[in-house]
Amino acid sequence: MPNVMLRNNAAGQLVFYVTKKDHEETVVALEHAGPGAWGGEMELADGSRFYLEPFDQPPKLPLTVRVKRL
């Protein structure tokens, strides 16, 4: 259950940043990205996958959340 910070980079991509490891990776796929639900399974550029408990509305980024490794 790593603590990660989600933010948008200058190019508008969603970036996944593991604070403890200084590891920054772009999110290539997000299960729920629309209004109504935001989160779920996400896949990173390096192929690893994580699960984020979905929010009802897209949250204000950047935001620190806990995610589950899949």
Add this chain to the structure above:
Amino acid sequence: MTMNRQETEQLIQEVLEVYPEATGKQRAKHLMANDPSLEKSNKCIVANKKALPGVMTARGCAYAGAKGVVWGPVKDVLNISHGPVGCGQFSRAGRRNYVTGHSGVNVFNDINFTSDFQEKDVVFGGDKKLAKIISELDTLFPLAKGVTIQSECPIGLIGDDIEAVAKKSARDIGKVVVPVRCEGFRGVSQSLGHHVANDSLRDWVLHGRDDDPGFEATPYDVAITGDYNIGGDAWSSRVLLEEMGLRVIAQWSGDGSIPEMQITRHAKLNLLHCYRSMNYISRHMEEKYGMPWMEYNFFGPTKIAESLRKIAAFFDGAIQENAERVIAKYQPIMDAIIAKYRPRLEGKRVMLFVGGLRPRHVIGAYEDLGMEVIGAGYEFAHNDDYDRTFKELQDGALIYDDATSFELESFVERLKPDLIGSGIKEKYVFHKMGIPFRQMHSWDYSGPYHGYDGFAIFARDMDMTLNNPCWQKLKAPWQRASAETIQAAA
């Protein structure tokens, strides 16, 4: 001669042959030939890993990162080196973080405060002594805005509760008291110390004036983050931003102060120079206060112009016009400097081995002078730094992470660079090998190197070092004498 990727990889293999098999295998992961097309470094280079036993590394410790780098330059705090006396004394004032003020009155970063641990403190704990030191310091230096407790190794080992002391003392003296858990044994290098110090700023300092409505913000407020004012670097950067019409409300942490840090949240933009040591707090401020951050580079006219435009693009048209005006004002001066020094430096090859930022940031400045960086390496960079390095460095250049002294010397012997830029630990080794050297951590007692004013000094220093007549005197006259002179003598 410039090497292509195969030749560089060949060279890495040859140098690694000396190591025992297991060590060689580990070290091979830290060395590579540059490929500018790479986006991500995690597949091709391993960084931020523990140095191997038996090799000579140039890294420092977490205390060096927290006390020396991040907290040290803050001018109005009393940094107590909590533990034995040596750590504080040997790191005192070595980094030349310039400040304004009167030492011992309202500026304290050139003084060593220590709790001077003795055997009995290790046995019985040092908390009482620490509380006493803090109240004593408050009496002696009433103008200080805060106290930080920089833990040395024994504090973590004996398990002193410095947080409790900090909380109690803060109430007693009515000032910021920050416990920094930067025991030297934590982490693999000083990089963790930067992180620990950033976290301590986040938890104990940053929110101090959140309820204070007294600050009058303007739409042009910016903060300089990750500039430690080495030899006046932050000042020569600051004047450019001010000329552009921006207002610099805080400097982190060179010539910075506690009140400045606490009003930083009003800035519209966080300008981040040293990404490695201050990205943590920038990311936090972005999340908490919604202030964006931007990396910039103030080494060499090309990169400065690029950065000024990038910064201006964040603001309105007036600032953008001002930026163009500033660039136009300095460009002729820079052209004159380049015209003067470039003929003397053209084509010279440089190898760099510095901390966590400069190996990529100074490349532009060298290229402005017609020089070529053939190898670059970081002492304590992480993978995100290498992601940013590949694009800056030429194809086939050698990249070395946490290079051991053996590797660095072997690479230099083989590549024969004309100039090396590294730290004080490497300096005299390379001097003895007869190679011009600049100390790139604190500019070899020179500086500033940031900004347009800094580039003039940078160019002069590189010329002064490279074209110094002493390098021709390394051979004894009878070894130097050519056949003709011997004939002429006969």
